[in-house]
């Protein structure tokens with residue numbers, strides 16, 4: 432069976448050897464040694480100003496909204512995972528959708544500007560499949576209208592834009608280290624900001640607001656990463672460059688084998704980007720064609736994923752307006768299997784099945 436993804440797991444002995452430090456001290460959470468080590472290693476590797484490791488990639492979005500004290504309307508993308516929108520509603524703000532660009536699948540700055548009014552306080556944009564948003568145009572809008580920018584960079588671990596880590600953009604960036612993501616800690620995530628004062632606020636919020644064992648700086652929640660999660664991250668991180676190189680090879684092979692077909696559309700990656708090959712999305716001519724391909728792959732025990740589907744504006748509790756491009760792409764997009772252990776033969780086999788159906 433071939434699934435859309437498979438978690439990268441080194442030899443279990445490597446995980447055990449790293450975890451031993453916390454195990455021997457019987458200190459398994461609350462900002463243990465391994466969490467601090469993981470933060471330092473990520474910070475150094477990607478030249479990042481600040482990082483706070485968290486227990487998943489959803490709480491950081493909620494914490495960012497809280498720390499920036501956002502109210503009213505937040506403009507966001509309909510083409511993302513549900514967490515990008517639900518965090519807005521969860522924090523009692525109103526998600527307002529702006530449609531995406533047809534070639535990059537990222538939120539369109541022109542559509543954002545059309546939705547800005549005096550209730551708008553922020554933009555939450557996703558770097559879809561690790562492809563950076565139009566960061567420069569979004570920064571200009573934020574400045575012009577005095578609103579904040581949060582990037583959901585859940586897919587973008589390892590990506591750089593104009594020689595900076597993608598996490599250095601926006602007031603706050605968040606990442607997910609979920610088992611299905613390109614770098615993982617089982618469950619996990621992180622908060623990033625270049626603003627040291629804001630980093631302090633985010634830090635308090637992620638640890639109940641604790642300011643010492645008996646004092647509280649303000650309201651908080653529990654989003655701490657555990658030592659078990661950090662041990663997983665420290666086990667996987669040394670392999671990260673190898674993981675990317677392998678994925679790049681498989682991604683290019685998929686592309687070469689499929690690029691001649693005029694029915695298929697590929698994601699356009701922004702210029703000045705070092706990409707991480709997090710996904711291999713493929714857009715078909717019609718939803719009917721997608722179903723044909725998906726069924727044929729499923730019959731061969733191959734399970735791509737409709738991702739992202741459905742378009743978030745169609746989810747009843749989010750009460751979105753019609754988003755033509757996002758709805759159209761959502762109905763026609765499949766992410767093909769892409770992971771470290773996938774073989775070149777399997778990629779060839781998958782593309783043969785795809786090509787037979789279109």
Ligand SMILES: *Cc1c(COP(=O)(O)O)cnc(C)c1O
Pocket residue numbers: 487488489490511512514515557583585586606607608609618619620
């Ligand atoms: C995975 C994902 C999240 C949520 O991350 P978790 O770690 O699963 O909580 C948020 N946004 C996007 C775009 C994601 O893909």
